[in-house]
Amino acid sequence: MLKLTNIETYYGQIQALKGIDLEVNEGKIITLLGANGAGKSTTMKTIAGLLKPKKGTVEFLGENVTGLRPDQLLRKGIALVPEGRAILSTMTVIENLEMGAYHRKDKDVKDEIEHVMQRFPILNERQSQMAGTLSGGQQQMLAIARALLSKPKLLLLDEPSMGLAPLIVAEIFNIIKEIKEAGTTVLLVEQNAKQALKIADYGYVMETGKIIIEGKASDLLEDPRIVEAYLGRKSTSDDKIPS
Amino acid sequence: MLLEQLVNGITLGSIYAIVALGFTLVFGVLGIINMAHGEIFMVGAFVGVMTTSVLGWPLWLAFIASIVVTGILGYLLERITLRPLRGKKGVSHLAPLISTIGVSILLENLSHHIFGAGNQPFRSSFAEISIEIGSITIYLVQIVIFAISILLMIGLTIWLSKTKAGKALRATAENLETASILGVDTKKIITLTVIIASAMGGIAGILVGMAFNSVSPQMGLSMGLKGLAIIILGGMGNVKGAMAGGLILGLSETFLVAFGDSGYRDAIAFIMIIFILLLRPQGIFGSKIAEGR
Numbered sequence: 001m002l003k004l005t006n007i008e009t010y011y012g013q014i015q016a017l018k019g020i021d022l023e024v025n026e027g028k029i030i031t032l033l034g035a036n037g038a039g040k041s042t043t044m045k046t047i048a049g050l051l052k053p054k055k056g057t058v059e060f061l062g063e064n065v066t067g068l069r070p071d072q073l074l075r076k077g078i079a080l081v082p083e084g085r086a087i088l089s090t091m092t093v094i095e096n097l098e099m100g101a102y103h104r105k106d107k108d109v110k111d112e113i114e115h116v117m118q119r120f121p122i123l124n125e126r127q128s129q130m131a132g133t134l135s136g137g138q139q140q141m142l143a144i145a146r147a148l149l150s151k152p153k154l155l156l157l158d159e160p161s162m163g164l165a166p167l168i169v170a171e172i173f174n175i176i177k178e179i180k181e182a183g184t185t186v187l188l189v190e191q192n193a194k195q196a197l198k199i200a201d202y203g204y205v206m207e208t209g210k211i212i213i214e215g216k217a218s219d220l221l222e223d224p225r226i227v228e229a230y231l232g233r234k235s236t237s238d239d240k241i242p243s
Numbered sequence: 244m245l246l247e248q249l250v251n252g253i254t255l256g257s258i259y260a261i262v263a264l265g266f267t268l269v270f271g272v273l274g275i276i277n278m279a280h281g282e283i284f285m286v287g288a289f290v291g292v293m294t295t296s297v298l299g300w301p302l303w304l305a306f307i308a309s310i311v312v313t314g315i316l317g318y319l320l321e322r323i324t325l326r327p328l329r330g331k332k333g334v335s336h337l338a339p340l341i342s343t344i345g346v347s348i349l350l351e352n353l354s355h356h357i358f359g360a361g362n363q364p365f366r367s368s369f370a371e372i373s374i375e376i377g378s379i380t381i382y383l384v385q386i387v388i389f390a391i392s393i394l395l396m397i398g399l400t401i402w403l404s405k406t407k408a409g410k411a412l413r414a415t416a417e418n419l420e421t422a423s424i425l426g427v428d429t430k431k432i433i434t435l436t437v438i439i440a441s442a443m444g445g446i447a448g449i450l451v452g453m454a455f456n457s458v459s460p461q462m463g464l465s466m467g468l469k470g471l472a473i474i475i476l477g478g479m480g481n482v483k484g485a486m487a488g489g490l491i492l493g494l495s496e497t498f499l500v501a502f503g504d505s506g507y508r509d510a511i512a513f514i515m516i517i518f519i520l521l522l523r524p525q526g527i528f529g530s531k532i533a534e535g536r
Contacts, residue, residue: 070420086420
């Protein structure tokens with residue numbers, strides 16, 4: 001469905017991605033793991049069109065989409081929930097949801113917003129409140145719900161569990177599973193490697209702008225290199241300190 | 244006397260408000276002060292003078308001509324002087340601001356060259372019509388100006404809060420990147436914003452011509468600075484603030500001239516800036532949290 005070939009992305013003179021090859025198959029959850037600064041978010045931004053790669057190609061559904069703008073990619077079916085959620089804090093919850101369906105012209109939008117608010121009762125309750133007044137977990141749910149309203153074929157989630165309480169994190173992961181079951185492919189970037197690998201089908205591990213390990217999620221959970229670096233009982237990379 | 248001055252003040256304030264709305268829209272979306280806005284306003288006034296006095300067009304046609312001309316100017320401003328600087332490596336955050344200053348100098352001198360330095364009378368039989376209620380004389384023009392500005396403000400508020408394009412504009416104003424991942428073509432929205440803001444400047448230009456019966460190439464600068472004062476007063480990028488700020492400035496200037504010293508008329512705006520920056524730097528309607536632009 002999505003195929004990255006030898007992607008190189010720069011921030012000015014600094015090379016953040018050093019030749020990424022990555023593939024996402026339809027109907028799966030693919031996870032992208034790695035430490036801070038490994039280039040996970042840069043990869044996501046490159047796929048979503050926020051950054052333009054210097055080299056390499058991005059193919060989506062067999063079409064070369066390298067260098068397209070984010071709004072064009074959204075119309076093709078790629079939606080990004082960026083790190084830090086990026087809700088529109090000066091607009092109301094319902095306006096945020098409406099903005100999610102911005103590019104759609106069909107009549108179902110209203111019904112679907114209703115439907116989404118039934119799935120997330122808290123959003124329904126707060127629909128006319130400014131989105132900036134929501135708590136972190138509520139904002140994350142709003143950001144995911146908003147992205148889903150664009151009816152994406154591929155949903156890019158950049159660290160959805162960041163800074164959230166464990167109970168909320170569990171709910172977010174449940175939601176991600178639901179999204180997959182509803183037929184949307186998910187590419188998930190996570191610090192929470194264990195949880196991510198549990199729900200994912202396939203995983204990639206990045207280090208300093210390169211992919212160093214890839215494999216089936218169930219294999220990665222057993223892989224000694226990963227257990228040591230990301231799942232190790234001694235290390236604390238698993239339970240991130242809420243910011 | 245008091246009522247008459249009140250009407251005068253509201254008239255002037257409404258015009259200020261329209262000018263400030265143009266400023267505030269562009270600031271909201273681009274995060275820069277459009278220093279060329281005053282000069283675009285001046286061009287709008289000249290288009291009004293030329294079409295009514297020289298070509299003898301009716302007033303409504305003059306309005307359309309002014310909107311079209313200033314709208315095109317807005318498009319060119321964005322396309323030629325702002326867009327090439329956006330998102331480029333090594334371009335300072337202040338570059339677009341300098342660019343608009345350049346445009347303002349160009350427009351002022353161009354109209355100086357074409358129309359001469361002096362004041363051009365705005366002759367319109369319409370401006371002479373007045374109504375007398377008791378001892379008060381109200382000009383029809385004043386009512387029209389007030390009505391037009393109220394319509395513009397209501398229209399803009401509804402457009403921003405209810406329509407898809409308006410919401411897209413607000414989303415773009417809050418965060419360009421977020422708007423773009425939601426499917427908003429931000430280039431289009433920015434262009435649209437600059438065009439609308441400029442056309443509002445053009446409308447204000449004609450209204451000033453009608454209200455004060457004269458236009459000159461220098462009128463843009465003082466109006467531009469007052470517009471700036473108003474959005475500082477009302478809160479940068481805030482539509483409500485622009486309206487309230489415009490009316491406050493218009494009324495206080497008028498009352499100062501009527502009951503105080505007319506020599507200080509233009510100083511009011513700047514005294515206000517000093518006080519507002521000392522007491523409430525975010526403006527009357529501004530939010531406390533600075534957006535990290």
